[in-house]
Amino acid sequence: MExxxxxxxxxxxxxxxxxxxxxxxxxxxxxxxxAKTTNSLYSxxxxxxxxxxxxxxxxxxxxxxxAFDRTSGWQVFGYLALRDLFRGDPSELGPQSLKVRINxxxxxxxxxxxxxxxxxxxRKFHRLWIRGEKxxxxxxxxxxxxxxxxxxxxxxxxxxxxxxxxxxxxxxxxQVSKNLELINCIILEVHDTETRRNEFEKLVKGISQxxxxxxxxxxxxxxxxxxxxxxxxxxxxxxxGQDFGSRNFPLVGQDFPNDSKFPDIDFSFAExx
Numbered sequence: 001m002e003x004x005x006x007x008x009x010x011x012x013x014x015x016x017x018x019x020x021x022x023x024x025x026x027x028x029x030x031x032x033x034x035a036k037t038t039n040s041l042y043s044x045x046x047x048x049x050x051x052x053x054x055x056x057x058x059x060x061x062x063x064x065x066x067a068f069d070r071t072s073g074w075q076v077f078g079y080l081a082l083r084d085l086f087r088g089d090p091s092e093l094g095p096q097s098l099k100v101r102i103n104x105x106x107x108x109x110x111x112x113x114x115x116x117x118x119x120x121x122x123r124k125f126h127r128l129w130i131r132g133e134k135x136x137x138x139x140x141x142x143x144x145x146x147x148x149x150x151x152x153x154x155x156x157x158x159x160x161x162x163x164x165x166x167x168x169x170x171x172x173x174x175q176v177s178k179n180l181e182l183i184n185c186i187i188l189e190v191h192d193t194e195t196r197r198n199e200f201e202k203l204v205k206g207i208s209q210x211x212x213x214x215x216x217x218x219x220x221x222x223x224x225x226x227x228x229x230x231x232x233x234x235x236x237x238x239x240x241g242q243d244f245g246s247r248n249f250p251l252v253g254q255d256f257p258n259d260s261k262f263p264d265i266d267f268s269f270a271e272x273x
Contacts, residue, residue, distance in 0.1 A: 002267070002270055003269055008270060014241050015238065018031075028052060041066070046069040064152045067124065067126065078112045157176075219258045
């Protein structure tokens with residue numbers, strides 16, 4: 001579907017991209033020079049997949065990581081392994097056989113061990129919610145979470161928190177504007193682009209005035225708005241040239257469906273008049 005010209009502010013500028021992470025959810029396209037030079041990665045949203053962080057660490061052995069996610073961590077995975085082994089997964093309907101419970105427990109034990117060995121030393125993990133302002137003990141403000149992040153620049157910011165990005169739009173834009181020389185890339189997974197259109201536009205336009213969009217991908221985990229814009233978008237911001245890149249997405253051979261059971265979302269940008 002061709003988007004109307006009102007969405008041309010989302011059209012990426014030309015740069016050479018490389019995919020980092022898996023061919024699916026949690027994999028992102030970033031500029032090649034960013035992949036090679038990033039020394040600091042700030043990552044909100046880990047869940048059960050940190051392949052992007054693993055690959056970035058392989059690309060740069062000096063990489064420091066500051067990761068945040070209240071729903072993740074080796075302790076969480078250990079607890080879930082015991083829960084599923086003895087009681088079963090509560091999200092599943094009906095009784096679960098011993099084999100099913102053992103397989104689920106094994107998965108979480110594997111995640112527990114992998115997590116424990118990866119997030120160590122200069123790769124730090126914080127089991128906290130990121131909020132606009134800290135209120136509870138299991139929360140930290142976005143501004144406070146950035147302390148010490150820019151000590152080992154250039155820094156990449158990656159935010160994938162299922163709509164929580166709207167809690168600190170103003171502070172996000174403010175921190176980007178104050179640290180332009182220290183940031184080399186921003187990756188966002190932005191949700192609810194139809195129901196929260198004003199917040200979505202404020203966030204994306206606020207960032208792109210400092211770092212242009214270099215890639216965009218429609219996440220097929222959600223639907224498409226009536227005007228054709230995917231409900232969930234993965235957007236990469238980084239320095240780029242003055243020329244526009246492709247009008248048509250997804251990019252063949254570089255973009256992949258987040259959910260492999262369903263086709264990717266096709267869309268294109270209108271030609272500038």
